[in-house]
Amino acid sequence: MLARTLENAGIATTSISMVREHTEKTKPPRALFVPFPFGYALGRPNDSDLQHRVLRAALDLLAEPTGPVLRDFPEEAGPADEPAAPTQASGIAPGGAVADDPALETTQMRRYHEQWVAGGDGRTAFGLCGIPATRFRGVVRFLQAVAAGEEADMEERPAELPLPSFIRYCADDWKALYWEGRMAMKPTAGGDEIARWFWGETAAGQVLRRVRDRLDASDDPRWKAAAFGVAR
Amino acid sequence: MPRLDRLPQINRNNLLMLPVQVNESAPRTPLPRPLAGCRLAIVTTAGLHRRADRPFGPGEQTFRVIPAETPAAEIVQSHTSLGFDRVPIMRDLNISFPIDRLRELAARGELGGVAPHHYSFVGAQRDLKRIEQETGPEVGRRLREEGVEAALVTPT
Numbered sequence: 293m294l295a296r297t298l299e300n301a302g303i304a305t306t307s308i309s310m311v312r313e314h315t316e317k318t319k320p321p322r323a324l325f326v327p328f329p330f331g332y333a334l335g336r337p338n339d340s341d342l343q344h345r346v347l348r349a350a351l352d353l354l355a356e357p358t359g360p361v362l363r364d365f366p367e368e369a370g371p372a373d374e375p376a377a378p379t380q381a382s383g384i385a386p387g388g389a390v391a392d393d394p395a396l397e398t399t400q401m402r403r404y405h406e407q408w409v410a411g412g413d414g415r416t417a418f419g420l421c422g423i424p425a426t427r428f429r430g431v432v433r434f435l436q437a438v439a440a441g442e443e444a445d446m447e448e449r450p451a452e453l454p455l456p457s458f459i460r461y462c463a464d465d466w467k468a469l470y471w472e473g474r475m476a477m478k479p480t481a482g483g484d485e486i487a488r489w490f491w492g493e494t495a496a497g498q499v500l501r502r503v504r505d506r507l508d509a510s511d512d513p514r515w516k517a518a519a520f521g522v523a524r
Numbered sequence: 525m526p527r528l529d530r531l532p533q534i535n536r537n538n539l540l541m542l543p544v545q546v547n548e549s550a551p552r553t554p555l556p557r558p559l560a561g562c563r564l565a566i567v568t569t570a571g572l573h574r575r576a577d578r579p580f581g582p583g584e585q586t587f588r589v590i591p592a593e594t595p596a597a598e599i600v601q602s603h604t605s606l607g608f609d610r611v612p613i614m615r616d617l618n619i620s621f622p623i624d625r626l627r628e629l630a631a632r633g634e635l636g637g638v639a640p641h642h643y644s645f646v647g648a649q650r651d652l653k654r655i656e657q658e659t660g661p662e663v664g665r666r667l668r669e670e671g672v673e674a675a676l677v678t679p680t
Binding site for chain 2: 293294295296297298299300301302303304305306307308309310311313314317318319320321329330331332333334335336337338340343344347350351354355358359360374375376377378379380382383413414415416417419420453454457460461464467468471472475481482483484486514517518520521523524
């Protein structure tokens with residue numbers, strides 16, 4: 293739909309499509325269907341050759357004489373080298389030996405997260421809720437209160453930001469800290485492996501399961517939508 | 525649907541139930557000259573923006589501007605749906621925002637140039653009216669004013 297709108301405004305567009313069935317219906321002017329898992333639009337991270345092949349195939353469509361055109365990227369990722377879609381929390385049973393001190397666990401994960409930031413180009417997905425990692429114990433206490441069903445809020449929440457959205461950003465930052473910290477701890481870890489570890493073995497994962505339940509128990513659709521984004 | 529069968533059931537259902545627009549044909553703006561003479565922008569639905577920008581809220585149909593020179597460390601993603609794996613974009617921004625690859629194409633002369641600004645929306649939307657009627661055309665206008673002829677539309 294976005295590509296069609298831009299094309300109507302006089303821009304030649306080419307799109308990367310992840311769901312062929314949707315693209316067949318929406319009919320963007322030119323689209324390349326890629327057989328990769330969600331999150332892998334250009335192929336594989338840090339694989340510049342594959343990314344260039346995908347890009348080239350998408351850009352070649354700009355020279356097509358007629359449209360709409362929907363082409364399949366010719367390289368099929370084999371099942372063996374295709375990463376599995378991350379398992380959702382509801383599909384992962386918590387392990388027996390989960391620590392029950394999420395604040396301490398978070399402090400320890402922060403060291404690994406600092407390694408992740410220092411080891412890369414300074415990139416981090418952390419930073420949506422606006423509270424720095426060094427003060428994240430306050431966020432952990434807040435999320436624990438939400439999980440316990442208390443009427444909790446934080447003075448750092450911008451007045452115009454609805455509470456369920458703020459809870460979501462706090463949960464997102466907590467996950468980013470653990471996900472990236474885990475990649476510093478275990479550089480080969482993939483998305484499914486990290487999801488299994490987080491939801492199955494960490495105290496943070498168990499708090500976020502309860503946060504999800506609290507949000508989902510609300511009658512307000514905005515709270516329910518936030519629940520679906522925290523854990524499902 | 526080669527990949528949907530490999531998704532967790534809850535994600536698969538969510539996708540299959542997403543109502544999508546059904547169109548019979550597509551608009552068409554041909555490239556005015558070969559790509560080696562054109563300026564190209566990335567327009568992504570990955571919910572990316574500069575760190576200092578306000579994050580995207582649920583269902584938000586506005587856009588964010590990402591100047592081409594923005595360092596990768598200053599770009600974050602506030603589209604954090606559990607419907608996709610976030611590990612690849614944590615490892616490499618190019619997986620949805622292939623800015624380094626475009627610069628390489630431009631340096632090799634295969635692309636005329638990289639646009640001064642890229643644009644970002646947030647995907648997985650149900651109501652798209654405002655993007656269709658207001659914010660999408662606004663991005664199209666801006667691209668034309670910036671001398672851009674082509675756009676690569678990328679998802680997360």
